[in-house]
Amino acid sequence: MKCKNLLPLALATALVGCGAPSPDETLNATLPKLSLKELLPQAVANEYCNLGMDSDLLYGIGYQLYNDEKPEQARSCLIMAAPTHERALCYLASIAEKDTSKDSSQRDREAFGYMAYSAVRNDSCAEFGMFQSFAYGMYGQTPDLDLGIRWLERSARHGDPDSQQTLIRMHTNKANLSLAYSWARVLDDTAQVDSLKQRMNPQQLSEGEKGYEQLSKNVTSKDEVGKEAREENIAVYSANIHLQFPDTFKGLSPTDRHAFMENALATVSARPEFSTRDQFYAYVIISRQAQLHSPNANVLQNPQVMALLSDKELDVTDAVKKAEAILSQAPL
Numbered sequence: 238m239k240c241k242n243l244l245p246l247a248l249a250t251a252l253v254g255c256g257a258p259s260p261d262e263t264l265n266a267t268l269p270k271l272s273l274k275e276l277l278p279q280a281v282a283n284e285y286c287n288l289g290m291d292s293d294l295l296y297g298i299g300y301q302l303y304n305d306e307k308p309e310q311a312r313s314c315l316i317m318a319a320p321t322h323e324r325a326l327c328y329l330a331s332i333a334e335k336d337t338s339k340d341s342s343q344r345d346r347e348a349f350g351y352m353a354y355s356a357v358r359n360d361s362c363a364e365f366g367m368f369q370s371f372a373y374g375m376y377g378q379t380p381d382l383d384l385g386i387r388w389l390e391r392s393a394r395h396g397d398p399d400s401q402q403t404l405i406r407m408h409t410n411k412a413n414l415s416l417a418y419s420w421a422r423v424l425d426d427t428a429q430v431d432s433l434k435q436r437m438n439p440q441q442l443s444e445g446e447k448g449y450e451q452l453s454k455n456v457t458s459k460d461e462v463g464k465e466a467r468e469e470n471i472a473v474y475s476a477n478i479h480l481q482f483p484d485t486f487k488g489l490s491p492t493d494r495h496a497f498m499e500n501a502l503a504t505v506s507a508r509p510e511f512s513t514r515d516q517f518y519a520y521v522i523i524s525r526q527a528q529l530h531s532p533n534a535n536v537l538q539n540p541q542v543m544a545l546l547s548d549k550e551l552d553v554t555d556a557v558k559k560a561e562a563i564l565s566q567a568p569l
Contacts, residue, residue: 261359264387268353268367276326276350277316285480286314289309291491292321297476299325308332324469325512326355327362334376352376356388364392365400396457396465398424405429418445423452425459459515469496478518483552485525497525506536512546519556526557538565 258266280288284297299314312332315325316458330351334344342353349370355363356358365388372385386407392400400425408417421429434442475498478485484532486494501521511520523542527534536542541563546557 244328245457256494260387261391265357267384267500268357269350271350271354272374273320273354276317276354280317281313282304283313285310287318288317290291290317292318293472293491293495294479296322296325297463297474298480300473301476301480303328303332308335309418321356321473323355323360324362325362325549327352327366330363330366342377347376349376359395361395361397361400364388365396365397365482368392368400369402393420393423394452396459396462397479403427409433415441417442417446418442419452420447422446422449423456431469467499467502471495471502474498474502474514474517474521479520481518482557484524488529508537510543513549516546516549519551521552521561522553522557523560523564524560529563530564535566536560 246262261476282288285302286295290298293408294312296318299311302308302311302314303416305311312329315329315332316452319329320324333347333351336347339347345554350362352366355369367388368385370376370385371381371388374380384415389400389403389407404420405417405424405426408414408420414433418433418437418441421433433445437445454482456510475494476484486497489497498503501524505517505520511517518535523546524534527536537565542560545551545559545563548556551559
């Protein structure tokens with residue numbers, strides 16, 4: 238079946254009758270039923286992670302170590318985080334597929350298993366992995382383009398921008414302009430919407446708008462996607478601060494730390510002076526140190542501290558040291 242003849246998953250959902258399996262259930266049935274007990278090896282503590290740490294720190298540290306190209310250490314942390322953070326399995330899959338200590342069939346089986354478990358639970362990263370697995374015959378799977386596209390649509394429906402962009406490109410290349418337009422509207426890509434409009438006749442444009450209206454009822458909202466991204470950022474940012482300045486969150490429970498980070502992120506996001514991650518880290522550390530001495534301290538009210546925090550060229554360590562000197566002379 239050609240791509241242009243496929244009914245978008247979000248549209249097909251509306252046609253499912255009572256008692257019939259949903260498109261998501263049908264897709265889930267194409268994957269093996271797996272449990273974390275089957276998938277995950279025994280968690281082994283390392284210099285970065287141990288089972289006494291909360292899942293946000295474990296996930297965030299694992300993510301950072303993955304980006305720092307320390308796969309073995311990242312793997313241990315992500316294994317510990319996986320029962321709570323399903324996105325961890327997407328990174329475990331990436332680590333598994335590059336594990337040269339195993340043969341190709343072992344690597345494929347392990348990577349596919351991690352992604353399959355997470356995809357069934359609606360993780361958009363893993364759903365995109367299913368698209369790649371079936372569309373291109375990766376991880377030992379038999380190529381099945383139609384099945385791959387269904388997974389791609391599901392990932393896009395769950396708000397993954399890369400999947401949405403892939404659908405726009407795919408439908409544009411196939412001259413399915415109405416479908417490309419619908420997804421461009423979902424992605425809110427003005428440039429692509431305008432470009433497609435110039436190539437579309439009135440009927441195609443009408444079909445594209447109807448498709449967008451239907452998709453908008455089924456696609457995860459931008460607010461929800463943003464909320465999920467903020468939660469992931471809080472975990473990653475907390476982990477980075479913990480690694481570099483381990484005393485910052487001393488005395489805070491995981492719940493209190495999360496609330497502190499959430500408030501700090503909201504505060505910094507609302508101020509135009511802050512635009513870099515280092516500025517945010519410096520604000521968190523300095524603010525936390527000030528509050529240890531005075532619970533109601535607000536470092537943003539100190540002009541000298543604000544001057545430090547507004548300096549985009551100042552690294553975190555220098556900003557913290559200079560702020561300590563300032564606050565020791567004029568405590569908040």
